[in-house]
Amino acid sequence: MNSFCCSLSEIQRRIDEVKRFLSVTLSIANAHTVEFYTHDVWKRFMAVTPEEVLSAVSSSSDQQREPQHKGTERSRTTFGFCTDSDRLVDIHELLEAAKAHSLPGLGVCLSRDQLLRDLQGNKSESADIGAELEADEFMNSKKSHEVQSMSEVVSCLARHCGVKQVVDVGSGKGYLSSFLSLQFGLRVYGIDSSSTNTHGAQERNRKLKKFSRAYQKHTKAARAEVEEIAKIKPELCDDCSAGSGSVSSSHINPAVEVQQPELIPETGELFLSALSADVIQSSAPRIPPSQLSAEEKERRKRENLERKAQGRKDGSNGVFAPLTSYVTAETELRELITELEDAVVVGLHTCGDLAASTLRMFVAKAELAAVCSVGCCYHLLSEEFDPAVQERSQTACGFPLSQYLRDRAWFCGRNARMSACLALERVSLGQGIQMESLFYRAVLHVLLRDLYSSHKSEKRVGNVYSKAKSFVDYVRRALRRLELDDSKLSDSEIQDYHDLHRARMDEMRAFNMLKVSLAPCIEGLILLDRLCYLKEQEDVSFSALVQLFDPLLSPRCYAVVGLKNPRG
Template structure:
């Protein structure tokens, strides 16, 4: 097999192992104090008094601060410099409430992949792979007849990267492992297969659906135990028994760049669900159910319709409550919608940090393998068009 390259990937500037681990632990340390916000379930927002439990400030202050900070300033050099004392000042040491909002927003930015200085630029990667400057995907490829704009954007960029990797490795019959928005555990299992099979020379994996990841150190039923856990993968986080939690992983699926660009959160549906939970608790003495409300919101024209449809789906007697009673609950909490809106903004702000921990864990796993020539995190896509925009890429020694 012959190869047609002159610049080895090993020469491509990527964080050394100690620096990568340092960044991983910095994100872990920040999330160790911030995860309670991400793990709070919106459905329990009013029944648990989540705002008063976790936030020491007004919702108006949160929304105003978010507007000042997002979209953030252009990306600068990595700014992670927080120590434990700096992080604890963001949250009250006794109540653990968020008390320094400005510092929280800055810390969340500084612990996201865009700012911690571990990612490889797409252009740099392609230049090393192809020995020439590559500015944009080949526009001659036409996909708009059978794909939407989002998928077309993804395929144009990723196909160029895969073609470059294949040419770099001189691949004719051997394999490359490719995953575009592989759901849940499929993404980490893709990396495991790549590491284990000698015939697979490279991997390019873009995951999604973090909420469907299995976590080794999260309490789960015995029968749901997978053969291989989705998270954590690297030795450091496994040694610590680190766990994010399902609600935090749900938060990681949020799209900060889209919200900063003006996309509106589904506030009304979140509000309806949170008020419904109050009704269930106070009128049915029931807060736990194996059933789900399903698509009640999309099928309803108003709050009353939503409640009746949801109660039916949950197996509760919806005829027990008159319309007037349901509307009383709606009006009782209507004035507190800003609390819910502001709290969900805090969860959105944390989403890139949780995603960073998950993806850094995967990259560290690849770095632990002794047959890697190069591995890195590369932003492939426009995060507004495609929020899950980072690829974990690995190339084996040739």
């Protein structure tokens, strides 16, 4: 591997830099929006106006910036915060520091192209499995982008390590697994804790293979037709070199019209209808094996055996085998997958602790030669040192993963991890936060504090906003959900709460924009912790953070990639 790769000590220094920045700013990310008015959050943290914050955040240039120090708070600042009052006095200084402490600002990531060049060396990589499948034939643009980008990297990792098997942890609906098996000829074992997902993945894969055979048949016919035309009339377009002696289908002169074959209607429509809907959907909660009944364990074992048998019956020889299981670093993969050889372990948007478990599994299992893991849902991470957590899980926590941060007992807090899920690139383009629903919830909190003595304000209200026709309707629905009497409130009294706080809505909007600006730094620390963990392992020869996806299409765009030393 020839690309620049940060050493363990360098990653630790970057972690220290981000920790120092977050030690000053993390309190903003941990402020709960629900308590925005009841705790007067704006006055507590801010010595600037909402207009100044919104203007600074939306500005694309820092030219002619003027620090917004106020009155007696014209003292020293740290990342824009006054060292005496701990309130924000210079928004531009904060935003510049946030940019510098994000992953792009720290300069610790490889690009996908850099990684592919290193993995391929001087060799040309190609699928060589017949006709290429176009992922956008059966996925939306986001999922298609993710699957195509990640599958090429996984294929290169497999070739680099000389392996033919892939273990897809949290495989969900099986899109990545199917694409890897059919496009790159890899034997893929997709493991998901939801039997609904694995059943669906098996059926989709069966239809995908049927579609693939029809697609390849027609594509080969089209190529033969193109080659025949080229023999008769080999006219080159402007991009071809004269006298090259060969003509590819993409370089046929536009004057020569080639009729492309159509998909078999019943095959294509069946395929698309099976694969197009609900491609982004959370899996059901994962249940540890210790909590499963004996009947459920036996049922899952039977289903897995039936799926393997069905794969052999279909002649697929287990090219893609979806399995139902809850996995951790302690899971014996060879007991779950009896045919397992050396493999690459992957995870595409594995939720919460599953991303950390994937890395622990990679380190613990000798048969796993490489890893490519893209996590998501940071708010579902368990934190070992979070003082707000009363009861500790018996299993290993998802954060921190590295010994370096564990020695420092670092924690972020749930609200900060929620903030880490915000998508800065999308918000910057106007695809913003649903402010009205947050505003409704915060004002409801005030109403509950003022009018109801029973302390139920912390109870989850649920998805009331999507059904409400107005703020009054929202409050009445919420009170009924909380089992509180709403008859003592008139509609006008409820509306008065809305109108009183509406004038301060810009404060909430500006504060949430600051949370969005801090999101890449919090995500960066979580990912640096995972990278640091791999670099701490003696058996890992290469590890890096790699930007796999376009953040506008897929905000959780970074993969943790690792390679082990070859087994002697």
